[in-house]
Amino acid sequence: MNAPIKGSVVKRPLLSVEKLSIEFGQGSESKRVVDDLSFTLNPSETLCIAGESGSGKSLSALAIMGLLPKMARVPEGVILFHDEDLVGLSERRLQHLRGREIGMIFQEPMTSLNPTMRIGDQMLETVRRHKLATGAGAHKHIRDMLEAVKIPRAGDRVRQYPHELSGGLRQRVMIAMAMLCQPQILIADEPTTALDVTIQAQILDLIRELQAEFKTAVLMITHDMGVVAEMADKVVVMNQGVVEETADIRKIFTSPDAEYTRKLLAAVPRLGTAPTRVPQVFGEPVLEVSNLRVRYPMKSQGLFAPAREVMAVEDISFTLHQGETLGIVGESGCGKSTTGRALMNMVDFEGDVRVMGTNIRGLKGAALKKQRQDIQMVFQDPYAALNPRKNIAELVGEPLLIHRRGTAAERERRVAQLLAQVGLPEADAMTRYPHQFSGGQRQRICIARALALNPRIIVADEPVSALDVSVQAQVLDLLEELQKDYELSYLFISHDMAVVERLCHRVAVMYSGRIMEIGSRDQVLRNPRHPYTKRLLAAVPVPALDRKLTPAPLDETEAPNPIKAKGHVPPAVRYEQPEEGHFVAVSV
Known part of the structure; x- marks a missing residue:
């Protein structure tokens, strides 16, 4: 090693980690x-x-x-x-x-x-x-x-x-x-x-x-x-x-x-690299949402204080067709996850939600149970979504048991088939417990459970946001394969624009409980018209050295306060259609 030049200042590191093992x-x-x-x-x-x-x-x-x-x-x-x-x-x-x-x-x-x-x-x-x-x-x-x-x-x-x-x-x-x-x-x-x-x-x-x-x-x-x-x-x-x-x-x-x-x-999904989609003709509508509104009551601030409520979702409408994937994107608090829960009838809502032609609003008991066979959900956190006290055979087979599908032997064969479909063919997988699997494997188990009843629609709420990029890519590949095999329709909720670009046919952008822009993937992500959509796309970090982010100041990105007086009627949103199938909010 050469000695430092006489008179030079040797820059010492602030922190030096040497041959550390744990x-x-x-x-x-x-x-x-x-x-x-x-x-x-x-x-x-x-x-x-x-x-x-x-x-x-x-x-x-x-x-x-x-x-x-x-x-x-x-x-x-x-x-x-x-x-x-x-x-x-x-x-x-x-x-x-x-x-x-x-x-x-x-x-x-x-x-x-x-x-x-x-x-x-x-x-x-x-x-x-x-x-x-x-x-x-x-x-x-x-x-x-x-x-x-x-x-x-x-x-x-x-x-x-x-x-x-x-x-x-x-x-x-x-x-x-x-x-x-x-x-x-x-x-x-x-x-x-x-x-x-x-x-x-x-x-x-x-x-x-x-x-x-x-x-x-x-x-x-x-x-x-x-x-x-x-x-x-x-x-x-x-x-x-x-x-x-x-x-x-x-x-x-x-x-x-x-x-x-x-x-x-x-393995990193890069926004703008997905090939242009050839326009497709999809099957019949499997999900029709009209004027959906979700509001949560708030605790009173005093005896004479006016009642207030949170306007979580406000007057949104869209349609999902057989074999189609519709992405819903937006920041935390925009109402996208609440929309997913409303479609599962997990929260009270106003408006109409038709699953395979049946309005699910107000359904309870046996009627709701029957409808759940057509629409299932994959949650964001697979560990929280799986009961740690049950093994995988019990977890994946639970929908079959609830809906009384087949004998015990038939259910066991169905579970083995489902695990093989999602890439978990290990002989001992069925007897193991959730904590014995990686995050990606747990998400595959959740997908297998969602497929157990052969649903027509799957609501996927941030299903890959907590996964590493290579595991994320494997789960996205799996979702695409399953869609081709079974003509599944996905409502894909995410804040990751690159993942949405890869998987979705159409995209809806939500902000403050409302849809700001909706259209085909290429229309929304490659020719955005609404300022909020443009801001979302500009903020996506890119794994490349030739582009640095220019984030908007905080005060420009704080959403309006969703807490309003009970019964508040906000101004209606008017949409323009700059091209066929592409709708953009122009007033709110």
């Missing part, structure tokens, strides 16, 4: 989940650790913070912050470093924030612990940081509880808490995974602004290669605990060395 268990039962991880992080630099679930990227971040689970241990390696090894450091010293020198944004803000404490009180704990300020100065410091992360009405937000904020605002609160001490390193663990594209773009832009203002180094953990392209200076690609490749961002995207990196990039 294991679970002891002795012969130990399992190494991170093996020989090494990287350096310099001041003001952004390093992304990319990889799929189970790659060890989040555990590596927890090791840096000294927050590994009790059953985990570090048998080898060092983590140098400046010249101090964080491995084996006393808890008292680690508590001093956490927050003050190294801050962390966790993946799910709702589980990271205390639901019983107001936002201001939670932030005040950090201010007091690190003795940043006292009295009025502490409260001013909190408000200043909330304003720094562009939270509107910061003075009001400190008195609110986490559940009173949107997902985007909760994530901003987490960033503000992590930046209270202006740490030298900010670790962001999947900070945008659960957020919609416009809010995601704002969060990434905010992290960049804070990094420039406070000269903070950022260690970002993500499986989204679009986020990597948007943020990273350097990239570490991990796979099943092993580093596949470490390189600067340009090399990763232009000439990656590792086969796994190439597969990871190839």
Whole structure:
């Protein structure tokens, strides 16, 4: 190794991880989940650790913070912050470093924030612990940081509880808490995974602004290669605990060395790359929705206070044909998931919903049970949708049992057939339990269960949003194959525009409970007419280096308040038809 030139200044890394390994268990039962991880992080630099679930990227971040689970241990390696090894450091010293020198944004803000404490009180704990300020100065410091992360009405937000904020605002609160001490390193663990594209773009832009203002180094953990392209200076690609490749961002995207990196990039759905769809003639209408409206009553604020309600879905209409996929896209709170639940008769609604010609509004008991044979649902979180106490044979066969289809032996054969159709032909799959499968496999089990009664329609609510890109691609392939085999009709609810482009024939864009634009996939995604549709498309992160996002300011993207006086009648929406089958809202 050449000696440094005399008189030159050697730039020392802020953080240096050298040959780090992490294991679970002891002795012969130990399992190494991170093996020989090494990287350096310099001041003001952004390093992304990319990889799929189970790659060890989040555990590596927890090791840096000294927050590994009790059953985990570090048998080898060092983590140098400046010249101090964080491995084996006393808890008292680690508590001093956490927050003050190294801050962390966790993946799910709702589980990271205390639901019983107001936002201001939670932030005040950090201010007091690190003795940043006292009295009025502490409260001013909190408000200043909330304003720094562009939270509107910061003075009001400190008195609110986490559940009173949107997902985007909760994530901003987490960033503000992590930046209270202006740490030298900010670790962001999947900070945008659960957020919609416009809010995601704002969060990434905010992290960049804070990094420039406070000269903070950022260690970002993500499986989204679009986020990597948007943020990273350097990239570490991990796979099943092993580093596949470490390189600067340009090399990763232009000439990656590792086969796994190439597969990871190839699996990312890219908006605008799907081939143009040839116009198709679909079968008869299987679902007809007319003037659908869903409103939720709110708790009274006082004896003489006027009654209020949440306008979740307001006067929407559409038709779904046999063999067709209609995508419903929009941000959180736009009403798309509520629409899906209304179609399943899981919430009270006004208007007409006709499934195979039968109006399901008001159906109960045996009549509703009979109609459910034609329409089934695949939920966003497969783990929450599966009873952990039942094995797979019981879960997939449950619809057959409820509807009294066949004998026990016939149901068992049907379950085996369904599991084979969704790519789970393992001999022991039927006797295993949900926790023994990966996220992608659990979603396949949910799809098998939805297919058990041979439905005509499947409502898929964000079925791939929680999955890694390669698993996501496999599930989308499966949905396409099943549609061809059985002429299924899908109502596909999602905020991922690239996934919608790949799978859907038509697209409806929802905003504040209403449809802003609806038409064929190419009409809506390649020739958008409504400003909101254009803003959604502009916010999609792209796994390419030649395009950076230009997110709209927060105050431009906050939806109108959906809470109105009971009985409120909003102005009607008028639609224009710029081309055949393409409708755009022009007044609201």
